[in-house]
Amino acid sequence: MNKLRLNLRLFFQGAYLSYIALFRWLQPVNYIATKVVNPLNQILFFSFLGRFATDSRDPTFFVIGNSVLMTALSGIFGVTMSIGGDRWEGTLPYLFGTPANRMAMIVGRAFFHIFDGMLGVFLGFGWGVLLLGLDLSQADPLALIVTILITTISTSGLGLLLGCFSLITRNTFFINNTVYFLLLLFSGANIPLGSLPPLMRSISDFLPLTRGIAAARSIIAGGNLVQVLPALANELLLGVIYTLLGYVMFRWFETQAKRRGTLEAI
């Protein structure tokens, strides 16, 4: 019982501290630039590009796709930087020196980013409603919240896996940005999956967000939770697999870093 309490404390303290440290102790302007204005810019860019590309006046497809993709800003960049931050700030040796439960430690790094990622998606929808005529009147709010929650969890799972790479490489931004753009390409956010070549489409099946974006589109078009439940179950399963892979890699990198004496190498 005592061990459980300790692990829970570790989980929440680690989650809170790593989150606020990421935005340099919550300077609002950093947050607003990254999480409020930048998503708007991306949604506008792809909506106009979509209009040009498809000759369609309705940007709904692109607004929904890019809004849900906003979860990757928190799920991938946020989570990765929370894990890598320990290396950059020189706290990794202390972290690995503790007997703390590694699962609580690593999953805790994603905790606040899940809520933050959900907020990002809602902000994206908000921009869509305000500026691009997104119609949410047919959407079941509960189903939409569940969809966004599960999609954010699965994306954060990928973020945990990628975050482990930040323990062994300095090129975290290269990896994160490349994965983010691959998600733009393959998740169905901007290109209907049916338009992708078969090989590329098979890549989409192994990525988070693919099913989440499709489910969000279905719900906003008037669908219900039962209809999208199988897709969401698969999305969640994918997130769990990525999280477990992240945990295994975290342990492996810890062992390697200790063995090679590269804990503090930056």
Add this chain to the structure above:
Amino acid sequence: MHSWWAMKNLRAMKSSAVMTFRQNVFDMFIIFGVLIQPLLIATLALWMIGDRVSEAIIFIVVGSGMTGLWTNLLFESGNSITQERWTGTLEMITATPTPISVIVFGKNLANVSQSLGSMFVCYSLVSWVFGYQVSIQQPLLFILSLGMTVIAFICFGLIISPIFLLNPSVQRWQNALEYPVYILCGFLFPIALLPDWTTPFSYLLPPYWAARALHGASSGGTSPSDIGFSLLMLVVFSILSLLISQILFRIMLRKVREDATLGLQ
């Protein structure tokens, strides 16, 4: 006397450019901005346009390449002075008799020249990987436009870097400044799609005139006089940027000396 001074500055500029080029070649962040991101944007645009792609192929190549030019200018040239501050070399640079603007010009020259790689990789992608026929309608005007684009981007970068150093709060918006220029400058779609009130903002941005000249020369359907007007605007903006940057550099150096923040990390 003047020619000796000019030669000395040219030598310093060349050294700065060579040094920056060498530093950039293996920087994965720059490789992403110059090569990977434009490639992925070009692929996205190709698949988004779908069946009509052959009509817009050169527009995609040039537009995607320009995203690389802007991204690299924003992040690399924008940070060119700040990076010296982080590495503790800004004091030494400001103490030399060579004006800091000459050093930064050399850095921007390396950054912008490297960014031209964006256009080359996008051309290679659509031509060699996707197998589309890519042709430039007015090659001479295109080369001239490309040269003017490089000069205008270098000069525009001279304004961005002191602004970022003088106002850290502006630099925090760096990430958020990437897409607005893609949008307002019509890199990948015409600005006619945007609301009318945004047009004056486009006209105030040198990358807009660069995109207009390059798209016009490459895609055709634009008269040489129209391309010439865009080139003239690039010349005007380059001169304006140079003049404004001289004032900004003077203000910046005075302020960091007064505040004793030259070596602030």
